[in-house]
Amino acid sequence: MAITLSNDQLPAFAQSPIRVGAILLVLGVVLYQILKRSFKRYPCPLPPSPPAEPLLGHFRTLPPENAHLKHMEYAKRFNSDIVYFNVLGNHTIVLNSQKVANEILDKRGANYQDRPGFVLFDVMGWGLTLTFMPYGPRFKLHRSALQHGFTKTAIVNYRPIQEDEARQAIARILKRPTEWDFSLRRFASAIVLRIGFGVTVRSDDDPYIKIAIDANMATAKGGNPGAALVDYMPPFRFIPEFLNFSGTLQHARKWRWAIKNLHDIPFAAIKKEFDEGTANPSFAYSLLSKYTQNEEKGIPNQLEMKDIQGASGSVFIAGSNTTLATTTVALLNIMRNPEVFMKARAELDRVVGEDRLPSLADRPNLRYLDYVVEETTRWRPLSPIGIPHKSLKDDTYNGMFIPAGTFVYYNTYAMSRDENVYKNPEIFNPDRYTPKEEGGDGEPFLVGPFGFGRRICVGRHLAQASVWIAVATMIATTDISKPVSPDGRPIDQPIVFSTGLSSHPGKFDVNFQPRSEKATRLLAQAVGDAQ
Numbered sequence: 356m357a358i359t360l361s362n363d364q365l366p367a368f369a370q371s372p373i374r375v376g377a378i379l380l381v382l383g384v385v386l387y388q389i390l391k392r393s394f395k396r397y398p399c400p401l402p403p404s405p406p407a408e409p410l411l412g413h414f415r416t417l418p419p420e421n422a423h424l425k426h427m428e429y430a431k432r433f434n435s436d437i438v439y440f441n442v443l444g445n446h447t448i449v450l451n452s453q454k455v456a457n458e459i460l461d462k463r464g465a466n467y468q469d470r471p472g473f474v475l476f477d478v479m480g481w482g483l484t485l486t487f488m489p490y491g492p493r494f495k496l497h498r499s500a501l502q503h504g505f506t507k508t509a510i511v512n513y514r515p516i517q518e519d520e521a522r523q524a525i526a527r528i529l530k531r532p533t534e535w536d537f538s539l540r541r542f543a544s545a546i547v548l549r550i551g552f553g554v555t556v557r558s559d560d561d562p563y564i565k566i567a568i569d570a571n572m573a574t575a576k577g578g579n580p581g582a583a584l585v586d587y588m589p590p591f592r593f594i595p596e597f598l599n600f601s602g603t604l605q606h607a608r609k610w611r612w613a614i615k616n617l618h619d620i621p622f623a624a625i626k627k628e629f630d631e632g633t634a635n636p637s638f639a640y641s642l643l644s645k646y647t648q649n650e651e652k653g654i655p656n657q658l659e660m661k662d663i664q665g666a667s668g669s670v671f672i673a674g675s676n677t678t679l680a681t682t683t684v685a686l687l688n689i690m691r692n693p694e695v696f697m698k699a700r701a702e703l704d705r706v707v708g709e710d711r712l713p714s715l716a717d718r719p720n721l722r723y724l725d726y727v728v729e730e731t732t733r734w735r736p737l738s739p740i741g742i743p744h745k746s747l748k749d750d751t752y753n754g755m756f757i758p759a760g761t762f763v764y765y766n767t768y769a770m771s772r773d774e775n776v777y778k779n780p781e782i783f784n785p786d787r788y789t790p791k792e793e794g795g796d797g798e799p800f801l802v803g804p805f806g807f808g809r810r811i812c813v814g815r816h817l818a819q820a821s822v823w824i825a826v827a828t829m830i831a832t833t834d835i836s837k838p839v840s841p842d843g844r845p846i847d848q849p850i851v852f853s854t855g856l857s858s859h860p861g862k863f864d865v866n867f868q869p870r871s872e873k874a875t876r877l878l879a880q881a882v883g884d885a886q
């Protein structure tokens with residue numbers, strides 16, 4: 356018996372013949388690409404991989420959640436620290452050890468400095484953002500400008516900003532302890548807005564905070580970079596809206612305004628102040644100065660105005676949520692491990708004393724606090740399987756073939772749990788880095804949390820300094836412990852980490868108490884009337 360469906364019984368996408376045609380066309384092109392890549396012959400075997408399905412390859416094998424854990428299992432099962440996947444015809448490898456990540460991404464970095472196309476993020480308005488930029492002349496210009504702007508030496512200029520924002524944040528936490536997460540969010544956003552664009556956040560309801568929240572939300576809801584349908588089918592980005600059945604592409608188009616605001620509003624403010632000669636020093640300021648000097652000398656500018664705007668926006672998007680999540684993980688561990696808290700405070704008291712607040716100039720003398728920050732990024736790397744690189748040319752490693760265009764993920768989480776390197780890796784233990792000559796285990800710092808090779812995080816020194824000063828100021832002025840139940844027992848809270856390309860801890864409660872009247876006075880003097 357034939358079943359006939361009326362038009363309104365069909366799913367929405369099937370009600371328009373043009374839509375159906377467009378979908379079939381997209382599917383046809385995808386199919387062609389999958390077949391073309393899947394049946395290609397290579398000079399030597401690809402790295403080991405689990406069984407694949409026809410056409411889909413490993414599309415359904417790759418776990419959408421907690422991928423780092425599944426990849427650790429695969430590495431064990433195949434006894435190989437490189438595992439291969441074919442995702443809809445795209446070659447993908449996952450590097451599961453520090454050694455292989457160094458060999459491939461560091462030592463052969465020139466070949467692995469491309470990125471997969473982050474088309475959705477481009478549509479959203481992040482096209483001039485280094486993190487999502489493919490290898491090419493524009494990448495080189497942005498990379499060089501940002502690398503130069505955030506060297507260990509260059510960031511010394513930003514210390515007063517970091518110290519000021521850390522003190523303001525801790526003073527606010529002591530006033531409104533239950534809103535500690537908002538204070539840390541404001542801290543992380545304010546630092547990158549001040550350093551990136553030279554604009555200052557003056558209150559909790561400052562319009563810049565709203566701009567930052569909107570931009571972060573729009574970006575987070577875009578899903579994982581490189582994982583949307585349009586990332587696999589770039590021409591699909593031009594599809595007219597009435598044919599657009601992709602929720603993520605609809606979202607990206609709808610929220611472009613938020614990313615545009617983030618680029619336009621702070622930049623217009625700094626540009627005006629720059630022209631009037633009243634701008635504060637910032638990354639945008641230094642690029643604008645260079646631009647003007649070149650113009651005056653008649654030297655052609657390689658970075659156009661829109662590049663300066665994009666590169667300053669990169670500082671915000673790459674530096675705000677990352678710094679927030681890392682500071683939050685540090686706080687979580689300080690709360691859970693009273694012995695770490697007491698040891699860090701004893702070190703601060705010994706070196707800084709109680710008559711002033713710690714500053715970044717004290718950092719070389721406060722080694723244990725450095726270990727706390729290093730242990731934070733090892734214990735819970737922000738990007739458990741990294742932000743993927745892409746290879747430019749065919750390569751062979753240990754008899755395994757890595758075709759040009761392969762997406763390369765690095766499993767930093769697996770590296771952080773490598774028992775050949777880290778004893779009891781689940782334990783948060785900053786002392787693991789104490790040198791052997793001093794009776795410690797002399798375990799190495801983990802470099803993977805900030806990536807590898809020619810795409811390594813350009814803001815890593817700045818980020819570590821921001822987390823460090825927040826933690827130092829917190830420990831010096833505030834007693835931090837677990838909340839207690841009505842019968843006086845400390846409450847252990849289960850913490851859920853979000854999964855995806857970056858992993859953030861969910862909200863938890865903390866018992867914050869002022870350490871002493873003196874400490875509170877020092878904070879109040881330092882922040883003045885800032886709220």
Ligand code: HEM
Nearest residue numbers: 485486673674677678681737805806807810811812814818
């Ligand atoms: C604790 C905080 C941070 C963490 C954990 C972090 C981590 C990372 C990671 C894993 C990558 C990818 C590296 C790779 O692909 O190999 C990256 C890239 C990047 N980070 Fe950070 N980051 C942090 C803070 C910052 C800050 C404050 C800035 C500001 C300047 C920044 C700017 C960038 C940029 C521009 C890139 C893209 C580099 C490229 O693609 O060439 N990051 N970061």
